[in-house]
Amino acid sequence: MTRIDRRKFLAASAATVAAASFGLPKAFAQDSVDFAGETIEWWIPFSEGGGSDVWARFMAPYLAKHLPGQPNVIVRNVPGGGSITGTNEFVARARPDGLSLLGTSGSTQFPFLLGDTRVRYDYAKLIPVLVSPTGGVAYLPASLGVADASELSKIGDQELVYASQGATSLDLVPLLAFRLLGLNVRHVFGMTGRGDGRLAFERGEATIDYQTSSAYLTNVEPLVEAGTAVPIFSWGVLDTEGNVQRDPTFPDLPHFVEALEMATGAIPDSVEFDAYMAFFGSGFAAQKPAMLPEGTPENIVAAYRQAFADAAADPDLQAAKGEILGEYEQAVGDGVQTLYEVATTIDPEAREWVREFLMSEYQVQL
Amino acid sequence: MxxxxxxxxxxxxxxxxxxxxxxxxxxxxxxxxxxxxxxxxxxxxxxxxxxxxxxxxxxxxxxxxxxxxxxxxxxxxxxxxxxxxxxxxxxxxxxxxxxxxxxxxxxxxxxxxxxxxxxxxxxxxxxxxxxxxxxxxxxxxxxxxxxxxxxxxxxxxxxxxxxxxxxxxxxxxxxxxxxxxxxxxxxxxxxxxxxxxxxxxxxxxxxxxxxxxxxxxxxxxxxxQSISSTGKLGSGWFQxxxxxxxxxxxxxxxxxxxxxxxxxxxxxxxxxxxxxxxxxxxxxxxxxxxxxxxxxxxxxxxxxxxxxxxxxxxxxxxxxxxxxxxxxxxxxxxxxxxxxxxxxxxxxxxxxxxxxxxxxxxxxxxxxxxxxxxxxxxxxxxxxxxxxxxxxxxxxxxxxxxxxxxxxxxxxxxxxxxxxxxxxxxxxxxxxxxxxxxxxxxxxxxxxxxxxxxxxxxxxxxxxxxxxxxxxxxxxxxxxxTRKRPGDVAAASVSSEGDAEQAQAKNLMPQIVFTVIVGGLFVYAFFDSWELASFLDKVFPMSVAVVGLIACLVVGLPQLRAQKKISGGGAIAGGSANFDMDANMTDGGPWRFVFWLVGFVGLIGLLGYFLALIVFFMTFTRAVAKTSWLTSAVLTAGAAAMIMVLTWALNMQMPYGLLQEYFYDSLVWPFR
Structure with missing residues (x-):
């Protein structure tokens, strides 16, 4: 399987060691943590009803159950400013006492990775305690006559249309992916969700689309069965060493890097590919991290990591997770750091390339 | 089925x-x-x-x-x-x-x-x-x-x-x-x-x-007065x-x-x-x-x-x-x-x-x-x-x-x-x-x-x-x-903004100033969009700004002409373009109450929402409604309780003021 960019992985490991050796106060390490009678606020920088909100509300009772002292865990929505506002506010206000937790999403990570000047948070300073991956499947209309990724060259120069939420949204990942595949895709922006893209596909307006795993299973699989749509690749997941693996929900479908090899014959060693991997990690493989504020004592961090590890293993959670968590393995305990670094770091050269690319191709001023 | x-x-x-x-x-x-x-x-x-x-x-x-x-x-x-x-x-x-x-x-x-x-x-x-x-x-x-x-x-x-x-x-x-x-x-x-x-x-x-x-x-x-000008509800349930x-x-x-x-x-x-x-x-x-x-x-x-x-x-x-x-x-x-x-x-x-x-x-x-x-x-x-x-x-x-x-x-x-x-x-x-x-x-x-x-x-x-x-x-x-039907005086329309006859002003300056400000806003919007890199992002606001500016001219020119005529000693003019509900006001206009609103918002900025609410409520009921201290306290307590229940149930943070900015840790809910 493909190794994620080597430099980045080494940097990530180094950062982990650094954080472990002098980033955290050790004095409290032996103290026991007890949250009995406390209320823990889980900040979500999105409004009620969004994907991140559902994720936090689903996890909250299990976190409460497994933290020492069974505190009350509530979700606090702080929406606005494309999730930058709430995250800025958390970083400015939250105390490192274990009573405030932050959950963000790819939409919060992207402005950070792209170097948006209004971002006041630094992921390197927050302390991850859980990372939830997500995934999705890209598909084409059957009428194109493409059965799998190896036949993508059949499309040739024909223009495909993709209904996008915007060049700097999560749809940046498919934008970079289609480019790597050598597809000629026109992106029509201004969709308000992936659901809009699916409708456009069903109307025949869009001729290439992707849906997140749960939406794919409920809404696109019927189209595949009816013979009108063909799945091409899944985004895939990252294992604890940072390698891309097939999506456990779709074990028979190649992941994007496999598809890239099938279509173009090789995996490029380019800045473009590095950029794709950074945004793929941040937007899918490690989309939703839960973090404690900078300076949180080590024993509290340890208590949280243990609680999320226990929660993820809780048979009740496993029975109820359905399509909220999907088949994805939650990164918990000590496995959390590597995935987190992948989601929140980008090679400066790749960042610069993306910024210039977005400016020249899509007039995006960053 | x-x-x-x-x-x-x-x-x-x-x-x-x-x-x-x-x-x-x-x-x-x-x-x-x-x-x-x-x-x-x-x-x-x-x-x-x-x-x-x-x-x-x-x-x-x-x-x-x-x-x-x-x-x-x-x-x-x-x-x-x-x-x-x-x-x-x-x-x-x-x-x-x-x-x-x-x-x-x-x-x-x-x-x-x-x-x-x-x-x-x-x-x-x-x-x-x-x-x-x-x-x-x-x-x-x-x-x-x-x-x-x-x-x-x-x-x-x-x-x-x-x-x-x-x-x-x-x-x-x-x-x-x-x-x-x-x-x-x-x-x-x-x-x-x-x-x-x-x-x-x-x-x-x-x-x-x-x-x-x-x-x-x-x-x-x-x-x-009360909302119902007659002080009654009417009995038109079946009606x-x-x-x-x-x-x-x-x-x-x-x-x-x-x-x-x-x-x-x-x-x-x-x-x-x-x-x-x-x-x-x-x-x-x-x-x-x-x-x-x-x-x-x-x-x-x-x-x-x-x-x-x-x-x-x-x-x-x-x-x-x-x-x-x-x-x-x-x-x-x-x-x-x-x-x-x-x-x-x-x-x-x-x-x-x-x-x-x-x-x-x-x-x-x-x-x-x-x-x-x-x-x-x-x-x-x-x-x-x-x-x-x-x-x-x-x-x-x-x-x-x-x-x-x-x-x-x-x-x-x-x-x-x-x-x-x-x-x-x-x-x-x-x-x-x-x-x-x-x-x-x-x-x-x-x-x-x-x-x-x-x-x-x-x-x-x-x-x-x-x-x-x-x-x-x-x-x-x-x-x-827009078609007039037989018997109709005018085409179908809505007069949501009051009686036109009482609102003909002798001095049109306030109206003209407002029209100019709105027109200026359109000009600003036009040039603000001009700066954008993408044509697709600017074409809509720029078009709207042009239409808006033309409409402002259509409104403003008759107002200017009417003002000129009146200042030259002519009769009140301007047709429907001349409309000012406060033309003949005697109470000093809305400013007194706008000031209360500004004061409330300013207080929120200083003390945070909850404290500002209490101060505003007490002062307003005492100074404007002229209630007794007791009534005023009871009303304030009622409002405060209502807001506390709502924020608690919705698990919301009330807007911060400077007080919370600097003394967050020494405050307790609902003051923070």
Whole structure:
């Protein structure tokens, strides 16, 4: 399987060691943590009803159950400013006492990775305690006559249309992916969700689309069965060493890097590919991290990591997770750091390339 | 199929199901009566309880709440002149004048019966349509949605009152404020001043409250009486029901319109009341008093918004695409309880029975909700007989609370105040506020769908059959609306901004200054967009700015000429362009009360919301309402308790002030 960019992985490991050796106060390490009678606020920088909100509300009772002292865990929505506002506010206000937790999403990570000047948070300073991956499947209309990724060259120069939420949204990942595949895709922006893209596909307006795993299973699989749509690749997941693996929900479908090899014959060693991997990690493989504020004592961090590890293993959670968590393995305990670094770091050269690319191709001023 | 019907029916009639539905209805009633709290707040209240409930009970509770909201939010629209939610803004136009005339009872009962008609119609229509809804929804692409948005904009014609220039200028002002924030095409930021608050644009809740509620509050305070000028409620309960019966075809047409608009994802409930209202104005025969208390102006939007609430369930259930904020939370709740909306919801072999249970719960909840509203209304309506100076601080607090739901920050307060000032001047100078709101509501849709339609279909998109049909319908409805019928004095129109004759000013300077400021805003918007990198991001605001500027000239030139004539010793002139409600004022204008509002917002910035509320309430009741210390303390405690319960239940942080900024750690809830 493909190794994620080597430099980045080494940097990530180094950062982990650094954080472990002098980033955290050790004095409290032996103290026991007890949250009995406390209320823990889980900040979500999105409004009620969004994907991140559902994720936090689903996890909250299990976190409460497994933290020492069974505190009350509530979700606090702080929406606005494309999730930058709430995250800025958390970083400015939250105390490192274990009573405030932050959950963000790819939409919060992207402005950070792209170097948006209004971002006041630094992921390197927050302390991850859980990372939830997500995934999705890209598909084409059957009428194109493409059965799998190896036949993508059949499309040739024909223009495909993709209904996008915007060049700097999560749809940046498919934008970079289609480019790597050598597809000629026109992106029509201004969709308000992936659901809009699916409708456009069903109307025949869009001729290439992707849906997140749960939406794919409920809404696109019927189209595949009816013979009108063909799945091409899944985004895939990252294992604890940072390698891309097939999506456990779709074990028979190649992941994007496999598809890239099938279509173009090789995996490029380019800045473009590095950029794709950074945004793929941040937007899918490690989309939703839960973090404690900078300076949180080590024993509290340890208590949280243990609680999320226990929660993820809780048979009740496993029975109820359905399509909220999907088949994805939650990164918990000590496995959390590597995935987190992948989601929140980008090679400066790749960042610069993306910024210039977005400016020249899509007039995006960053 | 019959089996599906029977199984849904059996679920429907279980005691447990009906009980949870009633819980939802009662909660919805409370949330609806409080102005400015709508579906989003109601659903957010339920959300923490949903998780872990048995799915059908949870669904029953949510549907109960969703069904009654468009009915119960009528209370504040009619009785207080404050839009109960974004789906009942148009109800204010005629409902509130009726309440002021002392006909609150008639207006309420007409509204509730119309709501029930709409709700029932919606449920019946959905029962049949659910099976063919997929192709129907798929046939409305960006091209059709753009044409529908244009149809909506065409209502500006009838909502402009006597001066079309002011109507167009107000609409353009709404459109330009609607473009603030991130552009749909290339994501350029327009008039956001690099502020995070503005990149997601102004919130409709805040704009609705600022434009309608604040000017009303200020005017009522100035008049220093109760809302009902006669101090009575009237006894027209049966009259109201008779009114709905007399307008039954209008109610049914508007229900159909509402259900259809609700069903198509992309336009949303905030447009439907205006479409229905405009339709009523265009098609009503005989003498009309729209804008001054025509009962049909209440019946039309109220039947449409209830039907719309039902229709909106369809894209949510069948496609997993929520058409509104409250539907987004409904969808989230369904996923949390393990239901995955999608095509299976219309499949008789799978979840169709659940869909039918949902639809029929909606129908029953509508009946129960209407009954509860009618039972409650005599008590609620008494509010309109209270001295307004006592009532007003409650309104101000509730409105500010409703406004800061948007992003929960101090900026919401500033935005409310700024929009409120615009509203006060629009009202004073006779610029039709409905036209402004239509523009604001449709700004994003017009721009986004135009761009998408061109991208998908090229510039020939209006020739798609359905798009063309909507275009023809638009032309017909405009023609129908402007045509004078035999016996009519003038073409159908709405005079929402008061009596023109008393408002002819001798000194037009205030009006001219306002027109110039608005014109200047258009110039600013034009050059602000000029700076953007992408053509796609700038073309819409620049076009709107040009149209707005021309409209400002159409308004401003006659005003200038009239001023010149008057200063030369001539008679008062200027026709409908000369309109100033405060031309002959004797009370010093609205400034005294605007100052109170500014003071309140300033206090929030210093002390945070909760402390500011207490200080404001005590001072206002003592100084303006002149109550005793005891009464004042009791009223303040009541308001504080209400806000504490709401923030606690919604788990919200109240807006911070400087105090919280520096002493957060030494403060305890609710002061922080």
């Amino acid at each position: 019959l089996e599906t019907f029977l199984s849904s029916f059996a679920t429907l009639l279980t005691v447990q199901h009906l009980m949870f539905m009633t819980i939802g209805v009662v909660l919805g009633l409370v949330v609806g009566i409080l102005p400015a709290l709508g579906g989003i707040a109601g659903m957010s209240l339920l959300l923490p309880f949903i998780y872990g409930m048995d799915p059908t009970s949870a669904v029953a509770m949510m549907i109960g709440l969703l069904a009654i909201l468009p009915t119960s939010d009528t209370f504040s629209s009619i009785l207080m002149g404050i839009p109960g939610s974004s789906a009942s803004q148009a109800t204010v136009l005629d409902g509130f004048p009726l309440a002021k005339k002392g006909e609150a009872a008639r207006a309420l009962s007409a509204a509730f019966s119309a709501s029930m008609v709409g709700g029932m119609f919606g449920a019946i229509a959905l029962t049949g349509v659910v099976l063919i809804a997929r192709p129907l929804i798929l046939s409305f692409s960006s091209a059709e949605l753009f044409m529908l948005a244009i149809f909506g904009l065409s209502m500006v014609g009838v909502l402009s009152g006597s001066n079309l220039g002011k109507g167009l200028a107000a609409c353009a002002l709404g459109l330009i404020l609607g473009t603030i924030g991130t552009a749909p095409a290339a994501g350029g930021e327009r008039m956001s001043f690099d502020s995070l608050y503005l990149i997601s644009g102004l919130e409709l809740v805040i704009v609705g409250l600022g434009i309608f509620a604040l000017p009303e509050i200020v005017d009522l305070l100035r008049s220093n 109201g029901v008779r009114d709905t019966w007399n307008s039954r075809w209008l109610a049914l047409r508007c229900s159909g319109l509402g259900a259809l608009i609700g069903m198509i994802p992309g336009l949303g409930g905030s447009v439907v009341d205006w479409l229905a209202y405009g339709h009523a104005v265009q098609t009503t025969k005989g003498k009309t008093e729209f804008g001054q208390g025509d009962i049909r102006g209440v019946i039309a939007p109220e039947s449409a918004n209830n039907a719309c609430a039902g229709g909106a369930l369809i894209p949510t259930l069948l496609f997993g695409i929520p058409g509104s904020g409250s539907m987004a939370i409904f969808l989230a709740a369904m996923i949390l309880i393990g239901l995955q909306p999608g095509p299976a919801m219309a499949d008789p072999a799978r979840d169709l029975d659940l869909t039918y249970t949902i639809i029929w719960t909606l129908a029953i909840a509508n009946v129960v909700g209407t009954a509860l509203c009618i039972i409650l209304s005599p008590w609620v309506a008494k509010l309109t007989t209270i001295k307004y100076t006592i009532f007003a601080p409650f309104m101000i607090v509730v409105i500010s609370f409703g406004a800061f739901q948007a992003t929960r920050s101090f900026n919401d307060m500033l935005a409310l105040l700024a929009i409120g000032l615009i509203g006060i001047f629009l009202k004073r100078f006779g610029w039709p506020r409905p036209a402004f709101l239509i523009g604001f509501v449709l700004a994003t849709q017009v721009e986004t769908y135009f761009y998408q339609a061109v991208q998908f279909y090229g510039y020939g998109f209006p020739l798609r059959p359905l798009a063309l049909a909507i275009g023809v319908l638009t032309v017909l409805s405009v023609w129908f609306g």
